[in-house]
Amino acid sequence: MRLRIEPVSPVYIGSGEKIGKFEMLIRGDKTYVLDFDKLMSKNNFVEYFVANIDIILEPSKKDIALEKIFKALKMNVEDYTKFVFQTIMDEESAKTLQISKFIHSANRRYIPGTSIKGALRTMLIKATSLREKMTRKFGDNNSVNDIRKNAIESELVGFPQQSIFKFLRVSDSTFIDSRYINVKKVEIIHLSNVRAQIPQFIEAWLPENNTDGQSNSVEVTVEFKNDLYRLALEKRNISRICAIPELAAILTQKDKFIAAMKKANNEVIRIEKEKISKLKDFSDQNRQQIKKVLQTFYDDIEAQNEQLQDSFFLRLGGHTGFYSKTIFEKPLSGELVRFLGRFGYRNLNMNEFPITTKIVWLSPSPNEVKPLGWVKVTVLD
Structure with missing residues (x-):
């Protein structure tokens, strides 16, 4: 049949994977899930990312640090994004930190x-x-x-x-x-x-x-x-x-x-x-x-x-x-x-x-x- x-x-059928907070860039009502495979191939991105990793792992400072990296390397965030969704706030208005991923093959x-x-x-x-x-x-x-x-x-x-x-x-x-x-x-x-x-x-x-x-x-x-x-x-x-x-x-x-x-x-x-x-x-x-x-x-x-x-x-x-x-x-x-x-x-x-x-x-x-x-x-x- x-x-x-x-x-x-x-x-929802989970893959067991999570989208971590450092993988997301939040701009107001839009959240960008970043494509790190593409980002890693960009000249100097790894160096900038490692240099700022302590700040990126702080939820209150993460987005500012990522924005600075994109600006310094003259990168358009849309070109390095897997997908975009409307920013979701929880009841205490804290930004989303982790998302359970749907099962996938080659994304x-x-x-x-x-x-x-x-x-x-x-x-x-x-x-x-x-x-x-x-x-x-x-x-x-x-x-x-x-x-x-x-x-x-x-x-x-x-x-x-x-x-x-x-x-x-x-x-x-x-x-x-x-x-x-x-x-x-x-x-x-x-x-x-x-x-x-x-x-x-x-x-x-x-x-x-x-x-x-x-x-x-x-x-x-x-x-x-x-x-x-x-x-x-x-x-x-x-x-x-x-x-x-x-x-x-x-x-x-x-x-x-x-x-x-x-x-x-x-x-x-x-x-x-x-x-x-x-x-x-x-x-x-x-x-x-x-x-x-x-x-x-x-x-x-x-x-x-x-x-x-x-x-x-x-x-x-x-x-x-x-x-x-x-x-x-x-x-x-x-x-x-x-x-x-x-x-x-x-x-x-x-x-x-x-x-x-x-x-x-x-x-x-x-x-x-x-x-x-x-x-x-x-x-x-």
Whole structure:
């Protein structure tokens, strides 16, 4: 199958790299991300930079020092810039210091096939009887205390070399048009209080409309190696419990694939709507508007999810939340909360899980916020 993917909310898939403060030159409402590969090839730049490094590493003096270097070498900053974005200030009006970079190859952003496969895999588990088997296993209180990380998955889905999903191949996407990549602020909102959170800044793939007929989308190829799967099944080289005929059928038939994705999506959307409904506004107009905007967003994609013929929605990438990446659904039992606490989810209250949600500010207005990671996927052939 060939799939077209387009963002309906900002998407972020991190490379693990950061754009540091010394890599940016801030001029009022514009921030220039400098191209140091080009700068290093400029005569005398390295000498000037090293001579001023102590000043450059001071946030309050960095921009003045960089401006002096550009002026001394008679360089136009636009000629040595990777991209420009509108300067973002945090709530204390401090200048942005660090930005998480989108995954890239030769400075061209793309969606890794592994990210897409992971998102599809979670939805396929949600939509099939595998999910019921996992849920029953987690619901068996006698066994939960003996569970170790990955034990359930290896038992039900099989180790990687035994899993049906090893026969699912997903290519990396085509490259994202750089015009739709920009830096945005991510805010963590506590659902039950107004506790301040440290904002984060990311390179995001934005759901902007094109103005020149160019599509803001990428394409990937998804293939299920059904012949190899059948052969492995005959030779018992695959976990028998995950040899589910419905899953193989879903991965080889377009209509069943789309229907399964929509079924799983309805559940994720329902959970997100339930979570947003618990956002307390404390008579704060911004929080009231944010809640309204998020509710409208999920109402819209829920309606579209039913109406679209050859398309479905999918949530992928970073900062997309616990429920989009797991088989869990509310309410969590006390036993499950204690189990999760052993793997990094500390101080969980089963009546208040999750306690936060993340939003992206597309502009300073609370009318222009969106959740992270939602894309529309269209099956082309």
